Amino acid sequence: MATELELKLMVQPEYLKSACAFLDTFCEKNSSAQDTSSKSSRQATLDLMNGYYDTANALLLENGIALRIRAVNREFIQTVKTRGSSRVGMHARGEWEWHVDSDGLDLTLLSEVPLPKPLQDMQWSRDLIEVFRTDFQRHVWLIHYKSSVLEVVCDEGEVSSAYGRDNICELELELKSGDEGALYEFAHLIAQQVPVQVSVVSKAQKGSRLKHRRIEFPSKPNPQDSLLSFAEYWYETWLVYWEAMFYLRDEALLQPIRSAIYQLKQCVPTELSKRLEALDQCYDSLFKVDREGLLERLASKPETGIMMLSTGQWLNQQLDRPA
Structure with a gap:
């Protein structure tokens, strides 16, 4: 289990290219660093296809659990995320990931997750359905900023279900090592160049509200x-x-x-x-x-x-x- 600490930024589609250009420029300026281990760099761009699972009455969501299967580069990854603790505008969540053989869920792996009490009997597992999908392109940068390392991603695509669609257009800054204050400091650099706003709405919440509009x-x-x-x-x-x-x-x-x-x-x-x-x-x-x-x-x-x-x-x- 890893604890994921990230800061999510809304960005309107018309400013997405500017945000990517800023991150590319930052990496280019940083590429002159003598220590190759501290150079910022752009990583491979990924096409991510994700199916999110829940019961028809959203039992997992109500208990702060997101369960998904992600397909990336012909590999499948099953992920569980918990609601985690509130960090005032930041997301701090527990995250479990397993590589699996196909796009089918392996629910035996959930024995490693400390599920909330209403979910521990696993009776709900018989009623799981794919409730929505998120399909997007992810641009990735590994950023060395001061004494911290951040992964910055730019996601562009959509969330979809039988109840409608919504755009995905956002930046996520995740702390890989160092001081969490670096998340805010680097986000400030972005915000001074590109109009962005802090978001507390996850992709799972976007998918759920297509049905409930809540x-x-x-x-x-x-x-x-x-x-x-x-x-x-x-x-x-x-x-x-x-x-x-x-x-x-x-x-x-x-x-x-x-x-x-x-x-x-x-x-x-x-x-x-x-x-x-x-x-x-x-x-x-x-x-x-x-x-x-x-x-x-x-x-x-x-x-x-x-x-x-x-x-x-x-x-x-x-x-x-x-x-």
């Missing part, structure tokens, strides 16, 4: 909880609404986004609050110009991604401090 929001803290808990909540609410706005193509969701930012401003230090206020004013000016083309104008603004990353990094720094 947007998953974080749990609201209790009134007696700390100010930091409320900062986490409003930050993740902002991220969820932002992704939903583009998924549903509904610019009216800018209003709850602005409401979440207003609440978040009350929970963070003054300097960060002022920067969030400036972002909100930017949204206000865009909203007043014309509703036509509003989503495209919002997507083109690098300020959103930069502030999402700055806020997320600050929140994670607070959580890492000893009590």
Whole structure:
């Protein structure tokens, strides 16, 4: 079992080439390093075909489990991912992988996974069906940044099921070794060059919502909880609404986004609050110009991604401090 720590970034299709070009340029500049073991490089591009399995009533999803078979380069890989722990905008999950002989599931391998109690009797295994697919092209870069090693991938394709389709267009930064702060620092470099935004929606969640059309929001803290808990909540609410706005193509969701930012401003230090206020004013000016083309104008603004990353990094720094 490996623990996967990654930061996912939304990118609109029109900016995908720019994101890849930035990563290629970074690798070219880094190629002059004398130590070949610390050179950043572009890796082989992969065509990934993935079938996700669950019961008709989404029992695995409800218990935080994603089960898939991936076909890559004529090999098959069975993977289980768990919901894992919340890292405020980052994904920290348990992951188990096995090479298998075909595109059929080998459920005996799940004996290695600490399944949640409702799944331990394996009765559900008789009712498994392929509930959706994700098929995409993956561009891969191995990035040496400061004292850390990151794998950065750019995924472009679609998720599909009997209930519809949705685009996949995203960057994922996964920490291979070193300091997790490098995820945010390198993501900042990308966001300063290409309009990207932090995403907390996995491919499995994208596939599931094709049927249910349900947007998953974080749990609201209790009134007696700390100010930091409320900062986490409003930050993740902002991220969820932002992704939903583009998924549903509904610019009216800018209003709850602005409401979440207003609440978040009350929970963070003054300097960060002022920067969030400036972002909100930017949204206000865009909203007043014309509703036509509003989503495209919002997507083109690098300020959103930069502030999402700055806020997320600050929140994670607070959580890492000893009590």
